[in-house]
Amino acid sequence: MQTTTLQITKCESSKIDQVNFDKLPFGEIFTDHMFICDYKNGAWSNPRIQPYQPLQIAPSARVFHYGQAIFEGMKAYKDDEGGVWLFRPDQNYERINKSAERMAMPPLPKEYFFEGLHELLRLDQEWIKPGIGNTLYVRPFMIASQAGIIASAAEEFTFMIICAPAQSYFTGSVSVKIEEHYSRAANGGFGYAKAAGNYAGQFYPTQLAKQEGFQQVVWTDATEHKYIEEAGTMNIFVRLKDTLVTCPVSDRILDGVTRKSLLQMAEDMGIKTEVRPIAVSELVKGIASGEMTELFGAGTAAVVSPISGFSYEGKRYELPELSKDSYALRLKNQLMNIQYNRSEDPHGWREQVVTS
Amino acid sequence: MQTTTLQITKCESSKIDQVNFDKLPFGEIFTDHMFICDYKNGAWSNPRIQPYQPLQIAPSARVFHYGQAIFEGMKAYKDDEGGVWLFRPDQNYERINKSAERMAMPPLPKEYFFEGLHELLRLDQEWIKPGIGNTLYVRPFMIASQAGIIASAAEEFTFMIICAPAQSYFTGSVSVKIEEHYSRAANGGFGYAKAAGNYAGQFYPTQLAKQEGFQQVVWTDATEHKYIEEAGTMNIFVRLKDTLVTCPVSDRILDGVTRKSLLQMAEDMGIKTEVRPIAVSELVKGIASGEMTELFGAGTAAVVSPISGFSYEGKRYELPELSKDSYALRLKNQLMNIQYNRSEDPHGWREQVVTS
Numbered sequence: 029m030q031t032t033t034l035q036i037t038k039c040e041s042s043k044i045d046q047v048n049f050d051k052l053p054f055g056e057i058f059t060d061h062m063f064i065c066d067y068k069n070g071a072w073s074n075p076r077i078q079p080y081q082p083l084q085i086a087p088s089a090r091v092f093h094y095g096q097a098i099f100e101g102m103k104a105y106k107d108d109e110g111g112v113w114l115f116r117p118d119q120n121y122e123r124i125n126k127s128a129e130r131m132a133m134p135p136l137p138k139e140y141f142f143e144g145l146h147e148l149l150r151l152d153q154e155w156i157k158p159g160i161g162n163t164l165y166v167r168p169f170m171i172a173s174q175a176g177i178i179a180s181a182a183e184e185f186t187f188m189i190i191c192a193p194a195q196s197y198f199t200g201s202v203s204v205k206i207e208e209h210y211s212r213a214a215n216g217g218f219g220y221a222k223a224a225g226n227y228a229g230q231f232y233p234t235q236l237a238k239q240e241g242f243q244q245v246v247w248t249d250a251t252e253h254k255y256i257e258e259a260g261t262m263n264i265f266v267r268l269k270d271t272l273v274t275c276p277v278s279d280r281i282l283d284g285v286t287r288k289s290l291l292q293m294a295e296d297m298g299i300k301t302e303v304r305p306i307a308v309s310e311l312v313k314g315i316a317s318g319e320m321t322e323l324f325g326a327g328t329a330a331v332v333s334p335i336s337g338f339s340y341e342g343k344r345y346e347l348p349e350l351s352k353d354s355y356a357l358r359l360k361n362q363l364m365n366i367q368y369n370r371s372e373d374p375h376g377w378r379e380q381v382v383t384s
Numbered sequence: 385m386q387t388t389t390l391q392i393t394k395c396e397s398s399k400i401d402q403v404n405f406d407k408l409p410f411g412e413i414f415t416d417h418m419f420i421c422d423y424k425n426g427a428w429s430n431p432r433i434q435p436y437q438p439l440q441i442a443p444s445a446r447v448f449h450y451g452q453a454i455f456e457g458m459k460a461y462k463d464d465e466g467g468v469w470l471f472r473p474d475q476n477y478e479r480i481n482k483s484a485e486r487m488a489m490p491p492l493p494k495e496y497f498f499e500g501l502h503e504l505l506r507l508d509q510e511w512i513k514p515g516i517g518n519t520l521y522v523r524p525f526m527i528a529s530q531a532g533i534i535a536s537a538a539e540e541f542t543f544m545i546i547c548a549p550a551q552s553y554f555t556g557s558v559s560v561k562i563e564e565h566y567s568r569a570a571n572g573g574f575g576y577a578k579a580a581g582n583y584a585g586q587f588y589p590t591q592l593a594k595q596e597g598f599q600q601v602v603w604t605d606a607t608e609h610k611y612i613e614e615a616g617t618m619n620i621f622v623r624l625k626d627t628l629v630t631c632p633v634s635d636r637i638l639d640g641v642t643r644k645s646l647l648q649m650a651e652d653m654g655i656k657t658e659v660r661p662i663a664v665s666e667l668v669k670g671i672a673s674g675e676m677t678e679l680f681g682a683g684t685a686a687v688v689s690p691i692s693g694f695s696y697e698g699k700r701y702e703l704p705e706l707s708k709d710s711y712a713l714r715l716k717n718q719l720m721n722i723q724y725n726r727s728e729d730p731h732g733w734r735e736q737v738v739t740s
Contacts, residue, residue, distance in 0.1 A: 053532075054533075055444065056444075056531070058444060082440045083440070083441055084438045085439055088523075093583070094580055094584050094587075095451045095581040095582075130585070130588055132587035165533075167533055172584075176409075177410075177548065178409075178411045181591060190444060207572075210573070211571055213570055214606035215567055215607065216565055216567035216609075217568075217585060218585045223581075224447075224451030225451040225584050227452075227535055228451040228452040228488070228580075228581050229486070229574045231452070232488040235537060250606065261535050
């Protein structure tokens with residue numbers, strides 16, 4: 029692999045003074061710069077950082093017609109001394125290349141991903157505010173930018189990283205609908221990939237759920253709707269007695285970075301964990317017996333999102349109030365302490381981007 | 385519904401002289417103009433025809449991240465007197481709105497679709513060449529153009545129509561792999577919608593099939609891989625003895641305009657038809673007994689595409705040579721005669737756009 033020369037064009041003046049960091053809509057305001065590089069003739073080239081700006085793209089670009097598009101979700105955190113940190117970015121790098129393979133897109137060289145990411149964060153570090161809950165949401169994504177509407181894999185792609193300052197994605201606990209009709213992913217499909225096409229199909233069923241008073245949908249297996257899978261932007265965890273349970277990842281379920289981190293942290297804390305299929309009937313029984321005391325989602329954007337109740341087969345089930353020593357809150361606090369450089373990092377998950 | 389005023393900006397000079405119409409790559413060369421309109425604040429507005437040109441679009445546009453994108457595939461035909469025709473455009477209009485609903489996108493008013501389509505074809509009619517096989521491939525599509533990466537349905541969209549002169553999509557017969565591992569669509573998913581996300585996931589399995597010497601994949605049910613579904617850009621037909629069989633459309637299978645037209649034409653010709661699930665085992669037995677004499681795909685781009693053989697469970701099966709009086713060729717000829725205004729049109733499928 030050749031060493032690449034990253035070209036940097038800085039913006040003339042920052043937009044940062046126009047931003048109210050106390051009232052950030054999620055994912056609508058972007059930092060001053062973006063990273064971009066091109067895939068053409070079988071190779072990635074032209075890595076560059078530019079002022080954040082619109083793309084010029086042919087109406088026939090494959091991404092508009094055939095959905096060849098993948099992304100990652102990451103966050104950068106600032107500690108109280110001004111140090112900037114990423115959390116397990118190696119996992120995002122590995123996953124975007126897994127997604128790329130399944131969507132017939134080219135793998136991204138490690139240097140492009142990490143040089144682009146680090147340089148962009150250094151340039152826009154003022155956009156990351158210290159304090160728990162403040163983050164910079166980092167969105168690497170790759171699209172089939174090639175013009176031409178033949179229905180086959182493109183041979184030209186664009187990879188970009190854009191960044192949006194963020195506070196928490198969900199606030200408070202959410203009520204979910206366990207889906208019994210619509211499905212997110214097929215066996216043998218690409219549900220495990222962080223691909224654009226996995227999201228658009230969720231919006232309509234989620235709108236229906238919202239009309240019924242729920243905030244999120246928990247997807248179930250497409251064959252029988254008997255086993256829970258994931259919530260579209262979150263993996264799902266259940267506490268049954270003292271055991272923390274989550275379902276295994278599969279070709280239908282995203283291998284979440286937060287999911288695997290929580291499992292490890294739970295083990296570190298001496299919490300018993302199980303990774304096995306979870307039948308919806310277990311949740312229903314667990315509520316009735318009182319053995320199920322927690323249900324929560326976990327993902328980069330949402331961090332840990334407690335679920336207050338769910339519906340299934342026309343009935344609503346309520347979870348008890350979360351106690352301070354709930355697994356959800358203990359794990360969330362511990363995770364954020366690691367992310368914000370406020371605690372030990374026994375597994376080497378933090379990566380420093382800017383030193384304080 | 386208000387009457388809309390279509391704004392037309394013509395290109396300064398046509399690119400048509402630079403195009404070799406005898407050697408057209410599919411879907412790479414576009415006509416001089418495109419139709420475009422915007423959805424914002426709950427309404428469609430600003431319908432306009434402009435010179436074909438790149439779009440300016442935010443890197444955070446939802447289409448790049450969450451795949452909210454749908455399209456249609458249509459063709460315009462020129463008869464020997466210079467008349468220009470569409471084939472059942474009402475079906476495409478109805479289907480794009482069905483796709484829109486499932487993908488949480490707004491329905492398109494009939495005037496926008498048809499006024500845009502007709503005016504565009506009148507302007508670019510020189511790009512449609514007479515003679516069987518020459519067509520103008522017409523691609524209406526809608527994308528979530530709204531900036532912002534929150535994972536929910538957009539509220540701003542762009543609808544466009546672009547046109548590419550075309551000859552036949554596939555040439556000759558194709559050899560197909562009946563897929564036993566990967567899947568195209570889930571029960572309860574959006575396989576029936578002409579949505580971008582249904583295509584990207586097919587490219588990788590299709591690349592694998594191509595490496596094994598096949599041109600196309602025939603998808604099977606995601607649960608057991610025992611029943612054939614569709615070929616991604618084509619519905620599938622089988623001739624068993626004297627009966628023409630195709631599987632029913634479902635939430636996993638596109639309701640193809642060519643498919644339903646062939647079924648009607650077959651009935652008109654006195655050919656017995658059956659619409660029912662088709663097990664792969666029937667195909668295998670049909671080859672062995674000699675009762676299965678034809679297998680073909682049908683779709684707007686491919687028209688009727690004979691399949692010369694297929695593989696399943698590691699074995700390859702060959703179909704006999706197609707005779708001149710095969711259903712595939714008779715139906716194809718009859719379909720094209722209707723499309724090119726060379727025969728009666730008993731069901732009123734043709735719609736004239738430009739009179740000769």
